[in-house]
Amino acid sequence: MTSTSVRRHRATGLVVLCAALVMTGVGYAAVSGTAEAAAPEASQQQVEQGRQLFLEGCATCHGLGAQGSSDGPSLIGVGAASVDFQVTTGRMPLAQPSNQAPRKVPTYTPEMVAALAAYVATLGPGPSIPSDSDLATNDANLAEGGTLFRTNCAQCHNFAGRGGALSDGKYAPNMMKATPREIYEAMLTGPQSMPNFTDATMPAEKKQAIIKYIAYLQSASDPGGLALGSYGPVTEGMFIWTAGIGILLAASVWIGAKVR
Amino acid sequence: MSITVKAAGAGVTYVDQRAPISSLLKANLRKIFPDHWSFMLGEIALYSFLILLLTGVYLTIWFKPSMTDVIYNGSFAPLDGIPMSEAYASALNISFDVRGGLLIRQIHHWAALFFMAAMMVHMFRIFFTGAFRKPRELNWVIGGSMILIGILEGFAGYSLPDDLLSGVGVRIVAGIVEGIPVIGTYLMFFIFGGQFPGSDFIPRLYTFHVLLVPGILLAMIGIHLVLVFYHKHTQYPGAGRTNTNVVGFPLFPVYTAKAGGFFFVVFGVTTLIAAFVTINPIWAYGPYVPDQVTAGSQPDWYIGFLDGALRAFPNWESVIWGHTISWNVFLPSAVMPGLLVTVLIIYPFIEAWVTGDKREHHLLDRPRNAPTRTAIGVMAISFYGVLVINGANDIIAQAFNVSFNQLTWFTRIGVFVIPPLMFIATRRFCLGLQRRDRDLLLHGRESGQILRLPHGEFIEIHTPISDEQKAVILSKIDVPVMALPVATDANGVATPKLRAKRRRARWSRAYFGDNVARPTAQELEEAAHHAHEAHAHEVHAHGAGELADAGKDH
Ligand code: HEM
16 A cells, blocks of 8 residues: 555656656747657556556466566566567567467557556666667668677578577567567567677667668568578579479470470 | 481581591481480489589689688678678679679579489489499499589589588588598598688688589599490380380481580570579678578588488487597488498499399389389488488478477488388389289270170270380389299208308399289280180170160169
């Protein structure tokens, strides 16, 4: 009881602060005419909405207070970035327990995701959602990003980001659909079997270089023609044994037929 | 046609006035070759090799076989400013800054895949039709060796660009060499000129790839073709074809035209594929750096079976006198392929020993008529196939959403279970076909027409098969099963080499014990007589207007 009242009390200050910020913001926008997104500071209302959504959609597995259960890990201290990543990529809510949470069409709107993230962020300190400046890649070096990608990511995600198998039916997914924000968050939070690349081991500039390289992979045209999925020599071998040898066998039958 | 012949004649005269080889040419240009599409499989391999030579020479003009570090400043932006070996930088230059370079690289590599695949399919044809029998055993040995050498050549080429994928491949091969007991480490140092990767390997590999091995292959292909010429080509059985004649067309102009045309077909198809489908995108792999690796690191398909064996083998190691013996590397990647290639190369001699057959064979076997051989072939292919599939286990796991740990177990068990099952199934299938052939010969084809005889009996009308089909079926050679030798003969003298003879008799029984005997001349005659009688019945029945069609009865 006391704790709630304390929290309420603390939140009151927050509300006042937010209201003040919003007013200033509106005033500023009205004056300057451009809407500058201030770092999204969670409102009491948003947190409360997030808590409701959490109780409805997540608590069955993660526990009523997100402390974890046999069906899902504790979310205390995972940070807004983790929630944002998991829910915008549709991984959460998990449909059924399996050894991998696959990417799906997200079930929550961006506002709802923000609310969920805001709620989980209040439970304990953790990585926050990267800001636009974190995601700016204009100054990043593409080639350096390639080297970093091959050193840190290709062993699981393949040289072209097309994904690869891990042990016991787990896999590192194809990242052709991942947005820069998701990529950044994946590195920050290390979902499932992916290691996490904290800002200490991999500073923001390096992350930006990697993001730039992945964006290049997502849009690159293939100079050599059809890339056969960019899976390496296996699909090339399949191609030669089906289409390649197939065409030449047909040609031999045709030429070898008794045309006199 | 007469014009071409005249032209050839004129050419011969011209040459003859300068060098006295006209009789040689005349005889050989008119040499008869039999016709069948499956005889063109070897040509695909030959033409792919020629394409490799042509495009390879183009590549050598710009390729720099050097492991010296350089900073890349070429036109491929995603690698701009990255340190790499000169070899990799020059392969990138060929791809992006040399006119037609990427196309030629892709033709070269696709042709390499074609070369290996065509050699293999060609070998299957030779094997299943028994074309390797006397007097062609030597050509089989040459062919089998060329597959082995082709694998080495392909590996060398694949490793030259020094990209991430090929570097990982070289690292694995270095490991395989190190895994050879006792001499491994010395051998590895010898090959690499010191520690892996060192700076000698690419230049050495280059000499190997563009000079030594192509030279050896060229010489072997030459001998191979001369032998084909000398032995004359085998032919499939058929009416008028015997073990002592060759039915077909003259080399000139019919085959020269066909073969020339086919060369352009192979070149054209390879070029089209290379123009539209990427192969070995070295720019996407990046330069080789020992601490990098990509998911799905695979060799070209023709080395896949080795990788598959390596991936499936349990992690066995033992320590003897302080030295680790890596069975997990040595057995699957050195012993297994060694055995496989040895058995492959000496197979004609094994079979000749079992049959005790010393005759020459110029008429091909139908696969069904040599059920054990056919079954051995299918068994070997399935063994190889399981390993190739396991070489791609991670890609399969990803594509079909299965666990590759399970795939590994599937391989470990499958590699011992699937080939014997294939053996049994193939053998039975062949024997079934033999039985059907015998029926066809003795009773003809079932026509589906039912005839009621005057006394009420129903018989099905069998129509006799064509002479061509008869000749094909009758080409079957019945190899007698060797009798078990007696320990001592009637005079009480012990049979010399008794055990060897026993073993051979057992093998002979295993090979030929179940064969369905070809009908004897007498049986055939009786059958013909029967058929004649049935025919008489039919005529008689027709006259009586009693023909009942099976279709009408229903
Ligand atoms: C049996 C014949 C041959 C096979 C199976 C073979 C196979 C290969 C393969 C798989 C590559 C890698 C290509 C790539 O994707 O970059 C390669 C590269 C190369 N080959 Fe060959 N090759 C053969 C004959 C030759 C010959 C006869 C020459 C030269 C006279 C040659 C010159 C080269 C060169 C210079 C490269 C490196 C260039 C590059 O990678 O861009 N090859 N070869």
